[in-house]
Amino acid sequence: MRKTLIAANWKMHLLPVGARALVAGIREAIDPVAATLAKDREVMVAPPAILIPAVAQALAGSSMLLGAQNMHYEDKGAFTGEVAPPMLQAYGVTHVIVGHSERRHIFHETDELINKKVIAALQHRMTPILCVGETQDEHDGGRALDVVLRQLQRGLENVGDEHVPSVAIAYEPVWAIGTGRTATPEQAESIHGAIRGAILERYGRGRADAVRIIYGGSVNDENVDSLVSKPDIDGALVGGASLKADSFARIVRARTC
Ligand code: 13P
Numbered sequence: 403m404r405k406t407l408i409a410a411n412w413k414m415h416l417l418p419v420g421a422r423a424l425v426a427g428i429r430e431a432i433d434p435v436a437a438t439l440a441k442d443r444e445v446m447v448a449p450p451a452i453l454i455p456a457v458a459q460a461l462a463g464s465s466m467l468l469g470a471q472n473m474h475y476e477d478k479g480a481f482t483g484e485v486a487p488p489m490l491q492a493y494g495v496t497h498v499i500v501g502h503s504e505r506r507h508i509f510h511e512t513d514e515l516i517n518k519k520v521i522a523a524l525q526h527r528m529t530p531i532l533c534v535g536e537t538q539d540e541h542d543g544g545r546a547l548d549v550v551l552r553q554l555q556r557g558l559e560n561v562g563d564e565h566v567p568s569v570a571i572a573y574e575p576v577w578a579i580g581t582g583r584t585a586t587p588e589q590a591e592s593i594h595g596a597i598r599g600a601i602l603e604r605y606g607r608g609r610a611d612a613v614r615i616i617y618g619g620s621v622n623d624e625n626v627d628s629l630v631s632k633p634d635i636d637g638a639l640v641g642g643a644s645l646k647a648d649s650f651a652r653i654v655r656a657r658t659c
Contacts, residue, residue: 404614406443406630407570407637408654409531410644411471411499411618418456421449425460427647432654436465443637445654446497447644451485458493469497469531472505475515475522487526497529499639501557503576507537513556520557524565531570531639532557533618534597538577546575550593551600566605567612571597572639578619580641587628587635590617594634623652630656 416424425447432439439445448469449457458468474484490498500523501516516532523530534553536546550573558566573593578585585593594615602610617629618639629635644650 403442404612404636406656406658407531407614407616408443408445408656409469409497409499409572409616409637409639410447410650411502411639411641412447412449412453412645413471413504413641414450415645416449416453418453421453421457422460424645424647425457425464425466428466428651428654429460429464431647431651432466433464435655439654440465442658443654448497448499454490454493454495461494467496468494469499470495471499471502473498473500473519473522475518487522487528490528491526495528497531497570498523499533499572500530501533501553503533503535503574503579506533507576513553516557517559517561520569521561524561524568529568529570531572531616533572533574533639535574535576535579535619541575541577546593547596550597554597554600555604563605563609566601566609570614570616570637572616572618573597574618574639580620582620584620584622584625584629585617587632590629591632591634594632598634621653623649626653626656630658 446467446469448471470490474481474486477486500519505511520530534550536549540549575585597615598610614636616637616639617635621638621640622643
């Protein structure tokens with residue numbers, strides 16, 4: 403059985419005081435039910451890099467996992483402004499978001515660079531959350547599936563077959579991010595099904611059944627149940643609605659079937 407993954411992407415929000423308060427608020431709501439939640443889901447928060455130490459402290463003793471929003475693929479070196487995988491590991495980071503559409507579009511990250519980051523995360527035993535998704539234009543032009551499957555294939559290039567189940571895929575249609583226009587559960591399910599189909603074809607049934615494919619793009623406490631109850635939607639990557647403790651705590655408790 404695939405564990406549902408509910409992941410918070412705080413993007414470039416919050417200061418240390420607010421970050422600690424947010425974690426405390428989420429914990430107050432979900433710590434009492436942590437044992438039940440842990441049976442079938444993982445919960446992760448990805449703060450801005452500089453807040454990782456503060457959030458790591460605030461998470462002490464919690465079952466919630468710590469993620470990063472980005473990282474460099476080298477362990478060290480002359481890469482001003484970058485954060486290396488071992489630095490993240492030193493603070494207990496277990497998941498790293500890779501190839502988010504904001505990184506692709508604002509910071510011009512290529513599939514090739516993203517692929518290096520996926521491989522680096524796996525080498526450091528972190529779960530890469532490989533983001534794929536089409537823009538509004540690509541969506542309108544009927545090219546969504548082409549774009550998503552190409553990003554998937556390039557993102558997984560040279561990843562050993564046996565490591566593919568350790569990658570989480572996040573389908574985030576760019577037109578749904580921060581817009582309040584969520585993909586319908588049926589729209590998302592059809593892309594998720596195609597992603598799983600492509601993985602099945604290339605890597606076989608066992609790996610396709612094991613890999614998690616989560617949805618992101620205007621997920622909130624009202625639409626999360628209908629999304630994650632679809633068979634191929636294994637969780638959510640949540641932006642705006644993860645910045646409020648009560649709404650994220652509700653999303654964490656999503657009904658998955
Ligand atoms: P929103 O939930 O704010 O639409 O952001 C989605 C996202 O980009 C998560 O990575």
